[in-house]
Amino acid sequence: MERSAKRDVVVTLIVSAILIAVMPMLIGTYTLTVLVIYGMLGLSLGLIWGFGGILCFGQAAFFGLGAYVYAIAAVNIGESTLPMILAVLLPGAFAAVLGAVMFYGRLTDVYLGVITLVVTLILFKFINSTAGPQYVIGDARLGGFNGIPGFQTLNVPGDSGAYIWGDAYFYVCAVALVIVFLLVTWLLRSSFGRIAIGIRENETRMALIGYDVAARKTVLFAIGAAIAGLAGALFANWAEIVTPNLFSLGQSAEIIIWCIVGGLGTRLGPIVGAAGLAYLKFLLGQQSMIDNTLIMGLVLVIFVLFLPRGLVPAVGSLWHASVGRTARRRPANRRMRRARHG
Amino acid sequence: MAETVLETAGLTMRFGGVTASDNVDFKLKARELRCLIGPNGAGKSTFFKCVTGLLTPSEGHVFMRGQEVTGWMPHQVASLGVGIKTQTPNVMDALSVHENIWLAARRFFTPVEAVARTDDVIDRLALGSIARTDLGQLAHGERQRVELGLVVVTDPWLVLLDEPAAGMSAADVDRMTGIILEMTRSAAVVIVEHDMQFIRSIAETVTVFHQGAVLMEDHVDRVMTDETVRRVYLGKKA
Numbered sequence A: 001m002e003r004s005a006k007r008d009v010v011v012t013l014i015v016s017a018i019l020i021a022v023m024p025m026l027i028g029t030y031t032l033t034v035l036v037i038y039g040m041l042g043l044s045l046g047l048i049w050g051f052g053g054i055l056c057f058g059q060a061a062f063f064g065l066g067a068y069v070y071a072i073a074a075v076n077i078g079e080s081t082l083p084m085i086l087a088v089l090l091p092g093a094f095a096a097v098l099g100a101v102m103f104y105g106r107l108t109d110v111y112l113g114v115i116t117l118v119v120t121l122i123l124f125k126f127i128n129s130t131a132g133p134q135y136v137i138g139d140a141r142l143g144g145f146n147g148i149p150g151f152q153t154l155n156v157p158g159d160s161g162a163y164i165w166g167d168a169y170f171y172v173c174a175v176a177l178v179i180v181f182l183l184v185t186w187l188l189r190s191s192f193g194r195i196a197i198g199i200r201e202n203e204t205r206m207a208l209i210g211y212d213v214a215a216r217k218t219v220l221f222a223i224g225a226a227i228a229g230l231a232g233a234l235f236a237n238w239a240e241i242v243t244p245n246l247f248s249l250g251q252s253a254e255i256i257i258w259c260i261v262g263g264l265g266t267r268l269g270p271i272v273g274a275a276g277l278a279y280l281k282f283l284l285g286q287q288s289m290i291d292n293t294l295i296m297g298l299v300l301v302i303f304v305l306f307l308p309r310g311l312v313p314a315v316g317s318l319w320h321a322s323v324g325r326t327a328r329r330r331p332a333n334r335r336m337r338r339a340r341h342g
Numbered sequence B: 001m002a003e004t005v006l007e008t009a010g011l012t013m014r015f016g017g018v019t020a021s022d023n024v025d026f027k028l029k030a031r032e033l034r035c036l037i038g039p040n041g042a043g044k045s046t047f048f049k050c051v052t053g054l055l056t057p058s059e060g061h062v063f064m065r066g067q068e069v070t071g072w073m074p075h076q077v078a079s080l081g082v083g084i085k086t087q088t089p090n091v092m093d094a095l096s097v098h099e100n101i102w103l104a105a106r107r108f109f110t111p112v113e114a115v116a117r118t119d120d121v122i123d124r125l126a127l128g129s130i131a132r133t134d135l136g137q138l139a140h141g142e143r144q145r146v147e148l149g150l151v152v153v154t155d156p157w158l159v160l161l162d163e164p165a166a167g168m169s170a171a172d173v174d175r176m177t178g179i180i181l182e183m184t185r186s187a188a189v190v191i192v193e194h195d196m197q198f199i200r201s202i203a204e205t206v207t208v209f210h211q212g213a214v215l216m217e218d219h220v221d222r223v224m225t226d227e228t229v230r231r232v233y234l235g236k237k238a
Helices: A002-026 A029-051 A059-077 A081-104 A109-128 A167-189 A191-201 A203-209 A213-239 A249-262 A268-284 A292-306 A311-323 A325-341 B044-052 B074-079 B097-106 B111-124 B140-152 B170-183 B196-202 B220-225 B227-232
Strands: B004-015 B018-029 B033-037 B059-064 B082-085 B158-162 B188-192 B205-210 B213-219
Touching (some): A002 A029, A002 A167, A029 A167, A029 A191, A029 A213, A029 A249, A029 A268, A059 A109, A081 A109, A081 A213, A167 A191, A167 A213, A191 A203, A191 A213, A203 B074, A203 B097, A249 A268, A249 A292, A268 A292, B004 B044, B018 B188, B018 B213, B033 B044, B033 B196, B044 B158, B044 B188, B074 B082, B097 B111, B111 B140, B140 B170, B170 B188, B196 B220, B205 B227
Parallel strands (some): B033 B205, B082 B158, B158 B188
């Protein structure tokens, strides 16, 4: 266990170092940055849905909240370090309260989806209607559908004049994603992560073993929201404006599609799905022949029909099959089972 | 005399107009093995669910080792050191046998200790050949055995089993009988069961439920020959 954990970290570091070095030669860093940020957003839902079994229709709410918290705090404080921290903590705290209400209320499945969806809608409607001058937090005007432009963007901690932008900002985001990925890996290997997976598989059994299922789901939900909040803050820095569209239902639905296409229950899947589909959308946006939502819908349908487990698990089993490991193991298994029952 | 580990006083559970459990007084001593029998709808499983916290009784009290646990959540009851197995197999399908049992052990022991205990239970229950197989791929009897493993590994002082022999082959039932008898060395065991063959082979004291209430409570031989029991349970007409 220990050795495979170390190997995992080393492989992750090597692969991500290669990707960070090579990808800017293929795609501009400005586009890459947002792909990395979406990857982090995808990972946040992939963690709570794929490993915790919590299908949240409102992951965009935490993303948008992170972005708005950053923007409002940056306008008021004028230095980016504290706003970044707040943008992680506040969405996490908000999710902890929301999660506690839902999970201690024993809400499951579809009700969970409805509530998270409605919370997203409420935030969207609320922020949209804050155009008037009376809606201010400190020096920051919420600005309604126009959003908040012109806030302090990311700077070197302690020096508000040293902005981090362009290529440097891409590297910051990429490293942040690698760190979050490693933290998620560590979390899933820890007892907490393994218990979370147990809860995904069978809540009743885990409760009968003696685990406080509601508390554990609340904590996991908050961790997912904190990651989404960080992605939101990074997005705010990239776009240099935050608008209510961050909370839109389209955004929430897209995150779910990323997870399905990339592969639920894997760490890499949601990142690959997010970056891949966002890039596809970017390419489709450069032509006007076909409406790109049509293509996105088609991609989803094709995946659900032909690769229901998603891209990453499919590639994984293809790899195993070509190496021949699965081909040899399966018949042996079947023979053993027959012997035991025959 | 051994202490009383489980006691219910006037336990009543109503679903709308139906009284599924009716004023049940029940006492269980440490390291006792008790079987609960009764026809379908007699209230055995409702009683079971009220004791484990899966249902909150309408009236009455439940005590474990003298502590009132009425209305507790299942995870709180389990945390006292109570092992519970439900009627339908409740296991983590996508996880291996080893991981399933480890998760149960981890609740009460450190990660390292949990691994040692898991390996020990896998040996004792002869699960070695399937330790790395996912539960979803196992046969029903094996799944039942793994679920017993989940209960055994936590070293409970009270074990509650709802129909552990349901749908199992004779060989599987034999093996399980052995496991349960081993449990009684350190724990009191309550078994809700339908399989009379199995009850004859394992039980000493039997509690018979009928229409939500306790009909009689006696040694298995006397229960089996009792006229009233035969009438309500074995379907004999008077």
